[in-house]
Amino acid sequence: MFRYDVQVNHQAIQGYLFRKMPKIPPRDGVGMDDVYKEIKQYIFPGLAQWQSPKHHSLLPAGGSYASILGSMLCDGLGCVGFTWADCPAITELEMLVMNWLAHLMDLPIDFHFFGKGMTGGGGMLQTTTTEALLTVMVAAKRTMLDHLKETMANVPEWELQDKFMAYCSEQAHPGLERVSEVAGVRLKRLWTDREGIMHADTLRFAIEKDKTKGYFPFLVVATVGTIACTSVDQITKIGPILDKEEPKIWLHIDAGYAGSSFICREYQPLLHGIDYADSFSMSAHKWMPVHMDCACLWVKKSLHLINTFACEDPDGPLYIARDDKNTMADYRSWSLPMTRRFRAMKLWVVFKLYGVRGLQQKIRERPDNNEINHQILKQINKSAVIKMTGARVGFKFWLRLVIAGRYTDSEDVKFSWEMIRRTTNKVIADHTERQHNEDRCGMPNYKYVMLIGQETRNDQANDPDLAHEEMSSFEVESSPSKI
Numbered sequence: 001m002f003r004y005d006v007q008v009n010h011q012a013i014q015g016y017l018f019r020k021m022p023k024i025p026p027r028d029g030v031g032m033d034d035v036y037k038e039i040k041q042y043i044f045p046g047l048a049q050w051q052s053p054k055h056h057s058l059l060p061a062g063g064s065y066a067s068i069l070g071s072m073l074c075d076g077l078g079c080v081g082f083t084w085a086d087c088p089a090i091t092e093l094e095m096l097v098m099n100w101l102a103h104l105m106d107l108p109i110d111f112h113f114f115g116k117g118m119t120g121g122g123g124m125l126q127t128t129t130t131e132a133l134l135t136v137m138v139a140a141k142r143t144m145l146d147h148l149k150e151t152m153a154n155v156p157e158w159e160l161q162d163k164f165m166a167y168c169s170e171q172a173h174p175g176l177e178r179v180s181e182v183a184g185v186r187l188k189r190l191w192t193d194r195e196g197i198m199h200a201d202t203l204r205f206a207i208e209k210d211k212t213k214g215y216f217p218f219l220v221v222a223t224v225g226t227i228a229c230t231s232v233d234q235i236t237k238i239g240p241i242l243d244k245e246e247p248k249i250w251l252h253i254d255a256g257y258a259g260s261s262f263i264c265r266e267y268q269p270l271l272h273g274i275d276y277a278d279s280f281s282m283s284a285h286k287w288m289p290v291h292m293d294c295a296c297l298w299v300k301k302s303l304h305l306i307n308t309f310a311c312e313d314p315d316g317p318l319y320i321a322r323d324d325k326n327t328m329a330d331y332r333s334w335s336l337p338m339t340r341r342f343r344a345m346k347l348w349v350v351f352k353l354y355g356v357r358g359l360q361q362k363i364r365e366r367p368d369n370n371e372i373n374h375q376i377l378k379q380i381n382k383s384a385v386i387k388m389t390g391a392r393v394g395f396k397f398w399l400r401l402v403i404a405g406r407y408t409d410s411e412d413v414k415f416s417w418e419m420i421r422r423t424t425n426k427v428i429a430d431h432t433e434r435q436h437n438e439d440r441c442g443m444p445n446y447k448y449v450m451l452i453g454q455e456t457r458n459d460q461a462n463d464p465d466l467a468h469e470e471m472s473s474f475e476v477e478s479s480p481s482k483i
C-alpha cells in the first residue's frame with residue numbers, strides 16, 4: 001500500500017524518465033532483482049502517492065489488500081469473458097456482484113437481474129464512468145431513433161440524429177463533451193444555482209425551447225455528487241418532467257464519485273428520485289476499497305443496450321448467434337468491448353473479505369471524528385497535565401477548552417494548545433495505522449512482512465542507501481496493531 005516514509009507528491013520534471021531509460025527495449029531479459037532496482041531508482045521518483053492519506057487531490061483512489069488479491073486471481077486465472085458459454089463464471093459472478101451492490105445501495109428492483117422478468121434490468125462492470133456514460137448515451141440515442149423512425153419513416157437517420165440534444169449541468173463531468181462527440185450528438189450544459197445544483201425549471205425551459213427549434217431532446221444526465229463540490233441535481237423534480245415527454249426522455253444518474261456512499265443507509269436519501277432513472281452509474285474504485293478499474297453501470301431495460309450493441313450480422317466474420325434459451329446476461333451485447341476481464345472477481349473478493357459491515361465502516365469512518373475526539377479527551381485527562389471535558393451537540397462530540405478561569409493567562413492557553421495539538425497528532429497517527437492494519441481484513445500480516453523483508457535483504461547487498469530507506473517502511477509495515 002502507500003509508504004509512510006515518502007512524500008505524497010512527486011518532484012519529477014518532464015522527460016525525466018526518457019532521459020534515464022534506454023531508447024530501445026533490452027535485448028535479453030534480466031532477473032526480477034534488477035527490475036525492482038530500476039523501479040526504485042527510476043519509477044518511484046515519478047510517483048504521486050495516490051494511496052497516501054495525505055492525497056487530497058482530484059478523487060480518492062480505492063484499493064485494499066483484498067482488492068489486490070482479487071486482481072491477482074483475475075489475472076492469474078487469465079480467463080476471458082465473451083458469451084456465457086465461453087466462461088460461465090465470469091458472466092454469472094459479474095451478475096451476482098452487481099445484484100449484491102444494487103441490493104446494498106437499495107436501488108429500485110428494476111435495476112436488479114431477475115428483478116422484473118427476464119428482459120429486465122441489471123448491472124455490468126466497466127473501466128470508467130466515462131465509458132458508462134458513452135454506453136448510456138449511445139443506447140439512449142438508439143432508443144430515441146427507433147421511436148422517431150416509427151413516425152418519421154421517410155426522414156433519413158443522419159438527418160434526425162443531427163437534431164439530437166442531450167442535457168447536463170455546467171457542473172457535470174467534463175468527459176461528457178467527448179462522449180457526445182463520439183456519440184455524434186449535441187450536448188447542452190445548463191446553469192446551476194450558486195450551490196452547483198441543476199434545477200428542474202431550468203431544464204424544462206431548455207427542453208421546451210429546443211423542441212420549438214426542431215431539436216429532439218433524448219437524454220438528461222443528472223449528477224448526484226458533482227466532482228467540484230458534490231452538489232446534487234433536483235432529480236425528484238426532473239424525473240416527472242422527462243416521464244411526461246412523448247417519447248420519454250432517458251434519465252441517467254451519474255454518481256461516479258459519491259456513489260459508494262450509498263452502501264450506507266444514511267446517505268441513500270440523496271438518491272431520492274432514482275425510481276425515475278433509466279440508468280445509474282458510479283465508480284466503486286473511487287471510494288470503496290477496490291482498485292481501478294471497477295466502474296458500475298445499471299440499467300432498467302437491458303434490451304435497450306442489446307438493441308444498440310448486439311452483433312446481429314449472420315454474415316459477419318465472427319457471428320455467434322444469440323442463445324434464446326440463455327437467461328444469463330450476454331455482456332458482449334451490452335457495450336463496446338466484445339470480451340471482458342474477470343473484474344467481478346476483484347469486487348467479489350472485496351465483498352467476501354470485508355463483509356457488508358466492513359465496507360460500510362470504510363465509508364463511515366472518514367467523516368466520523370467522534371471516536372477520535374473521545375480518544376483525545378481520554379488521553380489528555382490521563383496525562384493529568386491539563387483538564388478538559390467534552391460535549392455532544394447534535395451528532396457531534398466536541399472538545400471543550402474553557403479559557404475563562406480567573407488565573408488563566410495566555411501562557412497557560414499556549415501550553416494547553418500545544419498539549420492538545422500533540423495528543424491529536426498521536427491519536428490520529430494511531431488511528432491511521434490501525435485502519436491500515438484492519439485493511440488487511442483477515443489476511444495474515446506475515447505474508448507481507450516476509451515479502452518486504454526479503455526485498456530488504458536483497459537491497460542491503462546492493463545499495464546501502466536504499467536498504468536503509470526500505471528498512472523504515474519494513475518496520476512500519478510489520479509493527480503490530482496498537483489496539
Ligand SMILES: *Cc1c(COP(=O)(O)O)cnc(C)c1O
Pocket residue numbers: 059127128129130131173175223225226227254255256257258283295
Ligand atoms: C469520476 C467521475 C466521472 C468520471 O469517472 P472516470 O471513472 O474517471 O471516467 C464521471 N462523473 C462523476 C460524477 C465522477 O465523479
